[in-house]
Amino acid sequence: MDTMLAPQDLTLDIDAVYRESNVQQALDALDRELIGLAPVKRRVREIAALLLVEKLRRSIGLHAEAPPLHMSFTGNPGTGKTTVAMRMASILHGLGYVRKGQLVAVTRDDLVGQYIGHTAPKTKEVLKRAMGGVLFIDEAYYLYRPDNERDYGQEAIEILLQIMENQRDDLVVIFAGYKDRMDRFFSSNPGLASRVAHHIDFPDYSPDELLAIANLMLQRMQYSLSEDAAVALRKYIALRLTQPRFSNARSIRNALDRARLRQANRLFERRGEPLTRAALSTIEPEDIRASRVFGVAEGNP
Amino acid sequence: MRITQGAFSFLPDLTDAQIRAQLEYCLGNGWAISVEFTDDPHPRNTFWEMWGMPMFDLKDAAGIMSEVEACRKAYPNHYIKLNAFDSTSGWEALRLSFIINRPKHEPGFVLERQETQGRSIRYTTRSYATRDPEGERYA
Numbered sequence: 001m002d003t004m005l006a007p008q009d010l011t012l013d014i015d016a017v018y019r020e021s022n023v024q025q026a027l028d029a030l031d032r033e034l035i036g037l038a039p040v041k042r043r044v045r046e047i048a049a050l051l052l053v054e055k056l057r058r059s060i061g062l063h064a065e066a067p068p069l070h071m072s073f074t075g076n077p078g079t080g081k082t083t084v085a086m087r088m089a090s091i092l093h094g095l096g097y098v099r100k101g102q103l104v105a106v107t108r109d110d111l112v113g114q115y116i117g118h119t120a121p122k123t124k125e126v127l128k129r130a131m132g133g134v135l136f137i138d139e140a141y142y143l144y145r146p147d148n149e150r151d152y153g154q155e156a157i158e159i160l161l162q163i164m165e166n167q168r169d170d171l172v173v174i175f176a177g178y179k180d181r182m183d184r185f186f187s188s189n190p191g192l193a194s195r196v197a198h199h200i201d202f203p204d205y206s207p208d209e210l211l212a213i214a215n216l217m218l219q220r221m222q223y224s225l226s227e228d229a230a231v232a233l234r235k236y237i238a239l240r241l242t243q244p245r246f247s248n249a250r251s252i253r254n255a256l257d258r259a260r261l262r263q264a265n266r267l268f269e270r271r272g273e274p275l276t277r278a279a280l281s282t283i284e285p286e287d288i289r290a291s292r293v294f295g296v297a298e299g300n301p
Numbered sequence: 302m303r304i305t306q307g308a309f310s311f312l313p314d315l316t317d318a319q320i321r322a323q324l325e326y327c328l329g330n331g332w333a334i335s336v337e338f339t340d341d342p343h344p345r346n347t348f349w350e351m352w353g354m355p356m357f358d359l360k361d362a363a364g365i366m367s368e369v370e371a372c373r374k375a376y377p378n379h380y381i382k383l384n385a386f387d388s389t390s391g392w393e394a395l396r397l398s399f400i401i402n403r404p405k406h407e408p409g410f411v412l413e414r415q416e417t418q419g420r421s422i423r424y425t426t427r428s429y430a431t432r433d434p435e436g437e438r439y440a
Contacts, residue, residue, distance in 0.1 A: 100360040121353070128368075132361025170363040 012056055021055075023048055023094040030087050035216065036209040040084055043200050044091065051095040068168050068197045069097065072140075072186070073176040075202025078250030081176045082136065084202075088174065089134040098172060100132035108142040111156040119152040123159045131170045140175035141185035157189060164195050205248050210237050214252050218283070223260065228285040239293050255291065262287040302409030304342050307382055308399040317366070320383070320401055324362035327385040332396055333357045334365050336372050338381045340438045342407070342428050355386060369401065378404045378439040404430075404439035 018024060027048060030041060050067060058064040069092070073081040086103050093101025110126055113119035127135065137143070145151040164173055175182065175192075179201065186193035205213065211234055218224060225233060236255065240246055263283055267275065305311055315323070327334055335355035339346060352372040356365060365383070372381055381402035386393040408429035415423040430438045 099363075102360045125356075128356060128364025129358050129360070131359070131363040167363065167367070170361070 012060065014052060014056060017052055017056055017059075021052070021094050021096070023052075023091055026087060026091045026094055030084075030091075033216070034080060034083065034087075035212045036205050037080060037084070037202065040080075040200055040202055043198065044084070044088065047198065048091055048095060051092075051097055055095065066097065066169060068164075068195065070164055070168075070173045070196045071175070071198040071200060072182060072196045073174060073200050073202060074179040074182045076178065076204055076248060078248030078252075079202035079204065080249060081202055082138065085134065085136045085174050085176065088172075092134065092172060098133050102130075102133035103136055104130040104133060105136040105138060107138050108153065111137070111143065111160075112152050116152075119155045120159060123156045127159070127163050127171070130173075131167070133171060135171055135173045137173065137175050139177045141177050141181045144185055144189060146188060157192060161191055161195065207234070207237050207241065210248070210252055213249050214256060217253060217256055221256075221260075223256075223281050223283055225283050226285065229283045229288055232285040232288040236288055236291060236293055243293065255288075255293075256283075258291065259283050259287040262290055302407055304344075304380075304400075304403070304407060306342075306344060306400060308397055310400055314403070315399070315401060320369070321362045321366060323397070323399070324365050324383070327397060328359055328362060330385075330387065330396070331389065332385040332387050333393075334359070335384045335386070336365070336368050336381065337384060338372055338376050338379045338402075340376075340379050340404075340435060341431055342380055343410075343426070343431070349380075349382065352381075355384075373402055377402075380404070406439070 027045065030044060034041070047069065054064045054066065071088075073085065075081055082105065085105070089098070089101050089103040092098045104126065106126055111119070111123045113122045143153040143157055145153055160173065163171070173196075175185075175196065177185070186196070211230075214233055214237075215225070237252070240251060240255070260283070266284070266287065267279065303310075309315060324334060333355045336352035337349035338352055339349040353368060356368070359365065369381070369383070379402065380400055382398055382400045384395055385397040387396045388394075410426045410428050413425040413427060415425065417423055433440075
């Protein structure tokens with residue numbers, strides 16, 4: 001233990017530690033590249049602040065115990081759970097909470113074996129790969145099958161619990177899935193629920209946010225919307241929201257991919273005409289209006 | 302007699318922190334690590350028992366250290382070594398191998414001279430430990 005305690009009135013430069021940790025870039029990138037998600041961003045900031053303060057406390061010899069950071073991300077499909085998990089890994093790495101900062105994304109198949117004695121080595125291997133980083137378990141509720149008491153999922157959960165408790169310096173586990181099913185999963189595994197410190201709920205996106213996401217995606221793919229196409233896309237989003245199986249940003253990505261397909265086809269049909277750079281990178285309203293969504297809305301599928 | 306096989310064997314035993322640092326170096330080079338153990342210390346014994354599969358795709362030494370702990374617990378009085386394999390050339394090449402656990406007492410080797418045709422002599426080294434059957438040595 002450090003016996004040279006700092007005097008009470010020593011002023012510390014939290015800003016310097018913040019700048020040093022590179023976490024600012026990660027947080028800024030989170031703000032810039034992820035639209036909406038205000039509660040998620042707030043929580044990520046809180047966690048970053050906590051870790052910064054812990055780091056400062058340790059630097060002057062105050063008692064600082066690494067807080068448990070296992071998390072649960074709940075939300076509808078396409079709300080950015082995996083993306084945030086990826087950012088979380090780099091933020092935690094920047095703050096020195098995890099040593100390497102890799103993200104290992106797994107589902108039930110990667111953890112649970114097919115026969116007796118197969119599960120434990122399989123789960124342990126995944127855990128070993130995730131050490132020094134973040135283990136992201138997508139659709140974690142599939143691990144627990146209450147209808148089959150011989151299911152090997154329970155074994156995987158027990159090993160997970162043991163490692164989460166005993167080696168919390170070595171890895172952070174993030175459980176992700178849809179809200180209602182995750183709630184049921186945690187209520188039937190109280191031991192797990194009590195070891196997960198942060199429950200973060202990902203809200204659905206508003207139509208405006210979805211439009212902003214679409215623009216961001218197009219910008220990254222080096223496309224742009226013509227003015228009329230932007231209007232069409234807004235209409236498309238409003239209609240798509242009312243239809244079943246809407247999965248937020250993922251649906252938008254799929255819609256844009258199909259619009260690109262139609263745009264390519266449209267340009268191909270008109271071959272022979274001179275093609276400009278602008279034409280190659282502009283999505284026109286007809287590329288969007290040809291969507292099935294408009295057909296259903298007008299009653300002629 | 303302290304056996305000297307592999308890297309670092311003329312140094313004092315590595316501490317866990319030193320082992321971890323070596324592993325971090327190996328992982329930093331993208332090598333896969335395996336844990337092996339034996340109770341037959343003959344220098345020509347290249348077939349040690351495997352403690353699980355070689356560990357691929359690891360980023361951090363913590364996972365290997367937990368396997369090392371488990372192996373030490375199961376075989377506290379065996380020789381345990383770590384091997385690092387490099388696959389960048391398309392095959393697994395052994396880059397580093399070092400002993401991390403050894404029996405408390407190492408009885409050493411006897412040199413046997415076999416007198417054969419004429420006046421020639423054939424030499425054999427045999428560990429005193431191997432007088433006992435496998436699994437009962439270094440008790």
